[in-house]
Amino acid sequence: MQRIFSGIQPSGIPHLGNYLGAIRNWIALQRDHECIFCLVDLHAITVWQDPVALRQQTLGQTAVLLASGIDPKAHILFNQSAVSAHARLAWIFNCVSRLGWLNRMTQFKDKAGKDRENHSAGLYVYPNLMAADILAYKATRVPVGDDQRQHLELANDIAQKFNHDYGTDFFPEIEAIIPSGAARVMSLRDGTKKMSKSDPSAQSRIDMTDDADAIALKIRRAKTDSEPLPTEIEGLHTRPEARNLVEIYATLADMSVTDVLARHGGEGFGPFKAALTEILVETVCSIGVETKRLLDAPDYLLSVLRDGAARANAIAEPIVSEAEHIVGFVK
Numbered sequence: 448m449q450r451i452f453s454g455i456q457p458s459g460i461p462h463l464g465n466y467l468g469a470i471r472n473w474i475a476l477q478r479d480h481e482c483i484f485c486l487v488d489l490h491a492i493t494v495w496q497d498p499v500a501l502r503q504q505t506l507g508q509t510a511v512l513l514a515s516g517i518d519p520k521a522h523i524l525f526n527q528s529a530v531s532a533h534a535r536l537a538w539i540f541n542c543v544s545r546l547g548w549l550n551r552m553t554q555f556k557d558k559a560g561k562d563r564e565n566h567s568a569g570l571y572v573y574p575n576l577m578a579a580d581i582l583a584y585k586a587t588r589v590p591v592g593d594d595q596r597q598h599l600e601l602a603n604d605i606a607q608k609f610n611h612d613y614g615t616d617f618f619p620e621i622e623a624i625i626p627s628g629a630a631r632v633m634s635l636r637d638g639t640k641k642m643s644k645s646d647p648s649a650q651s652r653i654d655m656t657d658d659a660d661a662i663a664l665k666i667r668r669a670k671t672d673s674e675p676l677p678t679e680i681e682g683l684h685t686r687p688e689a690r691n692l693v694e695i696y697a698t699l700a701d702m703s704v705t706d707v708l709a710r711h712g713g714e715g716f717g718p719f720k721a722a723l724t725e726i727l728v729e730t731v732c733s734i735g736v737e738t739k740r741l742l743d744a745p746d747y748l749l750s751v752l753r754d755g756a757a758r759a760n761a762i763a764e765p766i767v768s769e770a771e772h773i774v775g776f777v778k
């Protein structure tokens with residue numbers, strides 16, 4: 448059985464982009480993989496986090512993941528900082544990875560913007576830690592949204608260079624698993640920007656804890672143009688907001704975009720948004736209700752994370768110890 452690793456930052460509430468781009472896939476992959484899912488708190492603090500909020504959000508995200516269908520008994524769910532192997536392997540990878548490679552990372556450029564000098568060194572070496580997350584378990588398949596594609600290519604470059612530099616085949620190749628639809632869910636306020644936890648406008652995203660009224664309002668206010676929906680897929684190419692809403696609908700309804708347009712093409716946005724709201728409420732609200740129930744049991748959430756960390760550590764420790772031996776550390 449192949450091993451899966453994936454992670455999410457506990458830096459806010461998971462949104463529809465996280466769900467459609469990653470979490471939904473994680474649930475499906477549990478059927479025939481050994482899965483390790485991680486709340487990446489080391490990654491979260493590459494940008495300053497309020498400590499009280501970080502602790503709360505780590506438990507909050509655990510609740511959302513469990514409510515979405517992660518099975519913490521059959522698989523592993525834990526927070527990154529509880530397994531020291533991640534940070535140890537990341538340091539080795541900091542020394543394997545090249546500045547030239549990191550300089551090409553578009554996500555760093557997007558996050559740091561023009562004010563590059565003022566960002567943490569952690570944000571810059573973030574992709575090296577990501578590579579360590581995966582390779583500390585020798586995981587071979589990584590389900591992520593499209594925005595992580597470049598980071599996974601870099602992880603493979605690091606694994607290859609490590610193997611080459613130390614004359615070994617210790618680290619395996621990683622395969623990214625990116626969904627065919629909704630791999631990049633866009634902001635509801637601007638179809639050219641990715642839906643993101645860090646967008647200051649709460650109207651730009653659907654949070655997985657939103658209730659039916661909040662979802663209805665956000666979809667009603669979602670930016671669109673004044674044309675009816677096209678009947679052919681080509682008609683969406685120059686209409687990013689329309690395309691985003693149609694893709695979200697198609698993914699939630701398990702339909703192709705072509706079939707959605709066959710059904711709704713020619714309609715104005717009023718009726719289409721009503722149909723979209725209905726299907727969103729169905730999925731998101733059931734997860735939200737279960738999340739709230741789980742949040743009332745913080746001891747249970749903590750026990751899931753602790754148990755997950757112990758099991759994650761049992762896998763990662765021998766692998767990272769061996770990597771340390773390979774580079775020449777006295778053990």
Ligand code: TYM
Nearest residue numbers: 453454455456464465468469487577591592630631632642
């Ligand atoms: P993060 O926390 O930004 O996002 C978690 C997952 O959600 C996906 N995602 C999206 N998918 C579609 N549309 C969107 N608008 C959208 N926004 C986010 C992300 O692609 C991701 O799969 N660096 C990672 C976390 C990480 C990780 C790892 C992932 C750390 N180590 C190792 C895989 C393997 C991140 O910041 O994800």
